[in-house]
Amino acid sequence: MSNFKFYSQYYDLLYKDKDYKAEANYIVSLINKYNSKATKIIELGCGTGNHAEIICPKDYEIIGLERSAEMVDLAKQKNINNFFPQVADITQFKLKEKADVALALFHVISYLSDNKQLINCFKTVHNHLNENGIFIFDIWYTPAVYFQKPETRIKRLANTEIEITRLAQSHIHYQTNVVDVNYEVMIKDKETNISTSIFEKHPMRHFSIPEIELLAAHTGFELVHTEEFLTANEPSENTWGVCFILRKKQINE
Ligand SMILES: C[S@@+](CC[C@H](N)C(=O)[O-])C[C@H]1O[C@@H](n2cnc3c(N)ncnc32)[C@H](O)[C@@H]1O
Known part of the structure; x- marks a missing residue:
């Protein structure tokens, strides 16, 4: 797939008004709420590292996975401490380490348009999370x-x-x-x-809440919470981006 191949070089300019600082602080508050001891993060579709740039200095280490080599190059040029971006497909990656949190921010999961890709991604994330690990992502919401x-x-x-x-x-x-x-x-x-x-x-x-709940159950997660991304309001037909927090289910549950 070629999306973001050419587009990537203009990505930071196109999104220079996006409030990455507010978004990153919001994500850190969710991590503190749902997995307060977390230190290691895998970021799926990390792009040019705009969230990592704000999250890493708050004592987190992030492995960034990104399909676009151009985006990974741009991320590396930012020399962010404790951020390790690499080219990878989020539906089939293998890392030596496990993490406490998986993140997929700015509609990354909505880029997985068929069920097979979604199941592969969620199962692979599950394999890479520690006990009590959480998976936080935002998606396009079907009602909106x-x-x-x-x-x-x-x-x-x-x-x-x-x-x-x-x-x-x-x-x-x-x-x-x-x-x-x-x-x-x-x-x-x-x-x-x-x-x-x-x-x-x-x-x-785009997804409905029961659809993600079913996908989560099928891949070893439980749905912990949903809210409008950034505002924390209850999702409605006016909510384009809904944030999901899933927790890895233990094998004996
Ligand atoms: C809208 S951008 C978001 C980038 C970044 N998270 C941000 O907030 O700026 C979506 C990103 O997901 C990446 N992506 C989509 N499908 C992917 C896949 N299967 N594996 C790895 N990255 C993927 C794209 O290359 C792109 O960088």
């Missing part, structure tokens, strides 16, 4: 997708060298709980005025 419907969005950003315009157009596949987000990213070089465009399709799966 159908109530609000994804709209065509335009985003414009610039730095000293380039101007970027990103157009996002969506197509809903009602039979598979997947929305294709078709991105066109236009990049204009400010010095030469030359523009180039890249196109990427990001198929996004």
Whole structure:
């Protein structure tokens, strides 16, 4: 799959207004609440390390797993202490160490659009968690997708060298709980005025709470809590991103 292959070099610019600090602090508060002794984290789909940059200095060690080699390179260039990003597929990875927490932030799990990928990912995470380990992730929430419907969005950003315009157009596949987000990213070089465009399709799966509960039970987890990502409000048809906290079930349970 090629999503994030070309897009990745513009990722930090496109999300420079995203409040990673507030998100990372929110995640640390969830870790303190649900697994207060945690020190080791596996971060699935760590991207360019924007959450790790804020979480690691709070005495956590993070192994970052990311499919896009370009994103991993950008993450490594940030030289974040106690952050170890590597190229890996979150549906089939093998690490020597286990962790206390697995994180998948900013809709990473929604990138796993079929059941097989989801089951493989959850089982692999289960194998890599210590006793009492927790799995925290946010996903697109089915009631909001159908109530609000994804709209065509335009985003414009610039730095000293380039101007970027990103157009996002969506197509809903009602039979598979997947929305294709078709991105066109236009990049204009400010010095030469030359523009180039890249196109990427990001198929996004959305989920209901009972669906994740069933997936969790099938892969050895129990669903501990759900809430709106960042606000902690109860999920509703207006909640696009819902945060899930799962706990690894012990074998004798
Ligand atoms: C929206 S980005 C989020 C990145 C980062 N967590 C953040 O918050 O900035 C989704 C990330 O998931 C990664 N990803 C999607 N599917 C993956 C897979 N099967 N294995 C590893 N990474 C994956 C993508 O490459 C991308 O970096």
